Amino acid sequence: MQKIKKISLKQIIEGFRKPEIVKAIADVLNDEAEKYSGELHIMEVCGGHTHIIAKYGLSQLMPKNIHFIHGPGCPVCIMPKERVDHAVILAEKEDTILVTLGDMMRVPGSKRSLQESRSHGADVRFVYSPLDTLKIAEENQNKKVIFFAIGFETTTPMTASLIQEVEKNNIKNILFHINHVTVPEPMEAVIQSKDSKIDAFIGPSHVSVIAGAKIYKPIVVTYKKPVVISGFEPVDIMQSTLMILKQFNEKRCKLEIEYSRGVSVEGNLKAQEMIKDCFDIAEKFRWRGIGDIPKSSLKLKEKYDYLNAEKIYDLPYEAIDDHKSCRCGDILMGKALPPECKVFGKACTPERPMGACMVSEEGACAAYYRYGRGLG
Amino acid sequence: MSKILLEHGTGAGKSAKLINDIFIKNLGNNILNQLEDASVFKAPQNMVMSTDSFTVKPIFFKGGDIGKLAIAGTCNDVAVMGAKPLYLSAAFIIEEGFLISDLEKIAISMKEELQKNQALIITGDTKVVPTGTADGIFINTTGVGEIVKPGISASAVKEDDVIIVSGTVGDHGSLIFASREGIDIKSELSSDCASLWPLIRKLVEEDIEIHSMRDATRGGLSAVLNEWAHQSNIGLYVHEEKIPLSDETRGICELLGFEPYHLACEGTFILAVKKEDAEKALEICKKDELGKNASVIGRAINEYNKKVILETGMGTKRVFETPSGLLLPRIC
Numbered sequence: 001m002q003k004i005k006k007i008s009l010k011q012i013i014e015g016f017r018k019p020e021i022v023k024a025i026a027d028v029l030n031d032e033a034e035k036y037s038g039e040l041h042i043m044e045v046c047g048g049h050t051h052i053i054a055k056y057g058l059s060q061l062m063p064k065n066i067h068f069i070h071g072p073g074c075p076v077c078i079m080p081k082e083r084v085d086h087a088v089i090l091a092e093k094e095d096t097i098l099v100t101l102g103d104m105m106r107v108p109g110s111k112r113s114l115q116e117s118r119s120h121g122a123d124v125r126f127v128y129s130p131l132d133t134l135k136i137a138e139e140n141q142n143k144k145v146i147f148f149a150i151g152f153e154t155t156t157p158m159t160a161s162l163i164q165e166v167e168k169n170n171i172k173n174i175l176f177h178i179n180h181v182t183v184p185e186p187m188e189a190v191i192q193s194k195d196s197k198i199d200a201f202i203g204p205s206h207v208s209v210i211a212g213a214k215i216y217k218p219i220v221v222t223y224k225k226p227v228v229i230s231g232f233e234p235v236d237i238m239q240s241t242l243m244i245l246k247q248f249n250e251k252r253c254k255l256e257i258e259y260s261r262g263v264s265v266e267g268n269l270k271a272q273e274m275i276k277d278c279f280d281i282a283e284k285f286r287w288r289g290i291g292d293i294p295k296s297s298l299k300l301k302e303k304y305d306y307l308n309a310e311k312i313y314d315l316p317y318e319a320i321d322d323h324k325s326c327r328c329g330d331i332l333m334g335k336a337l338p339p340e341c342k343v344f345g346k347a348c349t350p351e352r353p354m355g356a357c358m359v360s361e362e363g364a365c366a367a368y369y370r371y372g373r374g375l376g
Numbered sequence: 377m378s379k380i381l382l383e384h385g386t387g388a389g390k391s392a393k394l395i396n397d398i399f400i401k402n403l404g405n406n407i408l409n410q411l412e413d414a415s416v417f418k419a420p421q422n423m424v425m426s427t428d429s430f431t432v433k434p435i436f437f438k439g440g441d442i443g444k445l446a447i448a449g450t451c452n453d454v455a456v457m458g459a460k461p462l463y464l465s466a467a468f469i470i471e472e473g474f475l476i477s478d479l480e481k482i483a484i485s486m487k488e489e490l491q492k493n494q495a496l497i498i499t500g501d502t503k504v505v506p507t508g509t510a511d512g513i514f515i516n517t518t519g520v521g522e523i524v525k526p527g528i529s530a531s532a533v534k535e536d537d538v539i540i541v542s543g544t545v546g547d548h549g550s551l552i553f554a555s556r557e558g559i560d561i562k563s564e565l566s567s568d569c570a571s572l573w574p575l576i577r578k579l580v581e582e583d584i585e586i587h588s589m590r591d592a593t594r595g596g597l598s599a600v601l602n603e604w605a606h607q608s609n610i611g612l613y614v615h616e617e618k619i620p621l622s623d624e625t626r627g628i629c630e631l632l633g634f635e636p637y638h639l640a641c642e643g644t645f646i647l648a649v650k651k652e653d654a655e656k657a658l659e660i661c662k663k664d665e666l667g668k669n670a671s672v673i674g675r676a677i678n679e680y681n682k683k684v685i686l687e688t689g690m691g692t693k694r695v696f697e698t699p700s701g702l703l704l705p706r707i708c
């Protein structure tokens with residue numbers, strides 16, 4: 001039998017962060033960029049990528065004619081205030097426990113965040129895995145436990161498996177408030193928006209592990225924008241940028257997978273099956289900073305109406321916008337960078353965010369605030 | 377097994393026995409043993425005083441326990457001011473039902489750590505609270521020390537000063553996080569919790585010109601450097617690859633999504649020394665077991681006022697940010 005050699009986490013991580021490798025790719029990138037006469041605007045869709053670009057200062061290694069546009073891919077940043085308010089309203093109901101993922105705690109609604117609600121006495125808990133909700137419900141039989149579900153395609157299957165458990169075991173005290181959104185639709189929305197500068201996309205790998213690379217095909221086919229699916233290490237992002245640049249130099253427009261360690265074209269079919277069983281595509285979702293995008297989110301299937309907190313409780317849906325000086329919309333379109341917003345770092349900080357991009361550390365404004373303020 | 381009862385805190389019979397059997401037995405000395413309402417001691421001229429409360433969870437961890445931390449933590453705060461720790465007070469808040477054998481273990485750790493600092497506990501207090509109103513045991517210690525190297529301050533970093541860290545950063549914080557998250561660490565990682573005075577004494581005796589010195593506890597390395605930059609009105613430039621990290625801390629941070637530079641150290645300190653003294657200071661550290669991983673990580677510059685700039689291994693620069701808004705559990 002072949003012996004499996006043990007490798008440490010350190011070896012794995014360092015392989016993808018090795019300064020020499022990153023620098024070597026940067027050299028190739030610069031040579032390649034000289035062959036390209038125009039400017040290239042690449043949107044990294046996912047907030048995880050935005051964070052890595054800021055943290056490692058990758059823009060500083062980029063050729064002058066390559067620009068990153070920081071995309072809308074952070075599940076809490078895009079949550080409109082009225083939906084955050086739903087979480088707060090539900091959490092503050094009598095005999096209710098609101099369960100959600102940790103990132104949601106600090107997101108400000110129109111009046112307060114869940115964290116503030118909790119300090120006012122509401123029972124709000126965050127879990128690492130949605131299935132942990134089962135235990136909370138079991139221990140609190142006399143209370144309603146509402147799972148406030150957030151996230152892209154990555155977290156949807158976990159919510160689906162919680163729904164299936166609740167149904168199978170006939171659990172009476174768990175309800176759901178669903179805020180699952182999908183990635184390709186906002187990509188289309190930003191391409192279609194007036195004066196959008198986007199030439200190509202770096203696509204998130206973890207979403208693609210589940211949904212498969214196929215979800216980006218329309219972007220490439222219909223809109224003629226290359227997409228490269230990238231992992232989350234500096235080496236991945238550098239390599240993906242190079243792959244995009246090469247496509248332009250070779251006049252190709254393709255869907256390519258840089259992160260071949262985990263992504264396939266079809267994705268995880270079993271997870272996709274589970275999602276189909278539990279959810280339908282909702283007519284539209286209001287994205288904070290962007291506005292209504294048709295067919296960009298999921299809702300519970302009608303057969304689950306009895307589990308659907310949005311059907312059971314009377315919740316307000318009137319749109320609540322961010323402050324009018326907030327330029328998140330422009331940032332997402334590549335028309336402005338965070339420091340160009342006049343309240344950036346002054347009235348708007350991660351502690352007191354005024355707009356979507358400052359909310360979570362994956363938002364563009366938050367990443368600039370944290371790693372780049374004053375570096376120019 | 378015997379447990380702490382509410383009566384142990386009443387001041388009468390049982391509590392006198394507890395004080396004798398645990399505290400006097402392990403921590404006793406000429407001053408403490410007099411058991412007066414307040415202790416009498418002679419003070420040299422220039423003193424420092426520091427206080428800290430300890431609520432760490434778990435109470436016993438790899439590399440130490442709350443008792444060791446309560447002595448080392450306060451003595452270190454005194455020592456990094458260039459002062460020799462002399463006398464401490466110790467106050468215990470104990471939850472009813474706490475094991476007496478565990479209390480004794482804690483007292484023994486305290487005794488060992490006091491010896492390293494050649495310091496004494498000269499006054500103390502014990503309170504017992506009903507089950508559910510505290511979490512096991514909380515300890516407060518206050519320490520006083522005699523200044524032997526005056527002028528050390530967070531606002532005294534000067535241009536060209538060299539920044540040295542005495543060892544790996546983030547080990548205490550990452551160990552505590554990992555054990556809370558139930559991550560089974562099959563590795564050598566233990567908390568770096570240690571008394572700094574023995575090494576600091578050597579630096580002082582060799583007359584190293586130390587401008588600033590801090591133990592990197594809460595907020596870790598980045599909090600200390602940012603505070604210095606602010607208070608000293610200066611820029612600090614740090615090379616990321618030079619910051620010593622243990623493989624274990626790096627791995628845990630990767631798993632849990634933390635920055636090692638934000639995590640607490642309990643046995644690592646940071647120095648800003650005059651450029652000309654840097655080499656000697658590094659050598660003194662490296663010769664000592666506690667400082668064997670010491671490293672020069674950066675310098676103070678006349679640019680980027682009040683900011684700390686981190687140069688990554690890739691040659692890019694970014695702001696060396698302070699931790700913000702984390703839901704930090706109790707680590708000390």
Ligand code: SF4
Pocket residue numbers: 325326327328331338341342343344345348349353354355356357358359365
């Ligand atoms: S700094 Fe704040 S207000 Fe300005 S664009 Fe960013 S999130 Fe919006």
